[in-house]
């Protein structure tokens with residue numbers, strides 16, 4: 072008899088694993104399988120560019136649940152199988168070896184693949200991406216022979232890798248196409264703060280810099296920029312964004328483009344197909360209802376719970392406040408809300424003391440906070456974002472006034 076599961080989850084990352092866990096918590100008693108193209112048990116991705124790369128956390132501490140958890144909950148793991156096609160009519164998916172798996176309902180939680188460089192030399196050895204355990208193991212194995220690292224991309228992945236590699240004593244040059252760090256996700260105050268922190272640890276930051284080629288023969292030896300300069304490097308780390316893994320769903324007729332479109336319950340336009348996590352293009356109320364994809368553990372986990380509840384018969388809608396974190400050196404950045412389209416930026420506390428918050432406003436309301444080593448603001452400010460409260464800039468800026476009081 073061919074394989075068949077009541078619930079088949081494609082992708083065993085944060086979203087997929089949480090969907091299976093939440094289904095059992097909600098009392099769902101049918102069969103559940105988690106299929107993944109990675110060989111590992113479900114594991115956490117955030118430490119990959121932080122403690123795991125630094126050698127400070129072994130892989131078994133990244134596991135989302137201990138190995139025994141999955142059989143105990145009757146959740147079947149199908150590792151090492153990449154799903155390449157979805158047939159909505161017959162309710163079947165096909166893997167890369169032609170194996171078919173039938174489903175009652177399909178939860179697509181396939182995340183995204185790192186956006187690749189397309190310039191000459193992009194495929195030389197020594198060019199690395201940071202998405203999977205295998206990616207980071209390859210970096211760790213290469214590091215002893217590496218002195219100079221060029222990092223392409225000044226977003227969170229590039230900055231976290233820069234922090235770890237600088238701490239390991241590597242000479243790091245970070246190349247960013249725009250004129251500041253974190254330009255897509257934060258305001259200029261936070262960008263300048265992190266730029267100063269990285270420079271203080273010897274990271275050479277290059278802004279407005281376009282990569283035109285990776286130089287080398289077989290091995291990467293440097294990164295050539297549009298202005299003609301070549302930055303010597305034995306290792307190139309690329310962190311330039313994520314392309315959602317949705318091709319099989321779009322080929323099956325799902326609505327979408329940059330992700331697969333889902334409604335408030337995380338249903339795609341295909342019958343019995345749900346989508347969650349990095350690949351789910353959803354209307355987010357914290358982005359003024361705009362269709363967006365969020366690449367965060369919060370989003371993957373919360374959407375997973377929404378789908379599990381809907382499947383288990385307790386209708387639920389996705390409306391969680393977005394939150395995120397990043398660790399660089401001894402700095403803990405915690406973000407709540409989305410600063411997209413902000414028109415006010417208020418600094419609270421002293422950035423020179425390396426403990427402060429940036430509060431973002433849009434149309435007179437608080438929409439997001441970036442808190443650096445400032446857990447109290449992060450916890451208390453959440454309310455301001457959730458409720459979209461109007462703000463008084465002078466009081467917000469006064470670190471003596473607690474956000475709770477506002």
Ligand SMILES: Cc1cc2nc3c(=O)[nH]c(=O)nc-3n(C[C@H](O)[C@H](O)[C@H](O)COP(=O)(O)OP(=O)(O)OC[C@H]3O[C@@H](n4cnc5c(N)ncnc54)[C@H](O)[C@@H]3O)c2cc1C
Nearest residue numbers: 082084085086108116117154181182348349366367368371
């Ligand atoms: C290095 C790094 C650091 C991060 N740091 C943070 C952080 O500090 N805070 C934070 O909130 N977020 C962070 N993130 C983002 C966070 O990890 C993601 O948002 C989260 O993992 C998304 O969960 P997901 O289930 O959508 O996708 P994933 O966790 O990526 O899981 C998707 C899984 O599906 C598999 N897959 C893909 N296509 C197929 C297919 N066709 N068939 C079978 N399997 C498939 C993938 O290989 C993968 O195993 C980080 C991400 C990375 C890569």
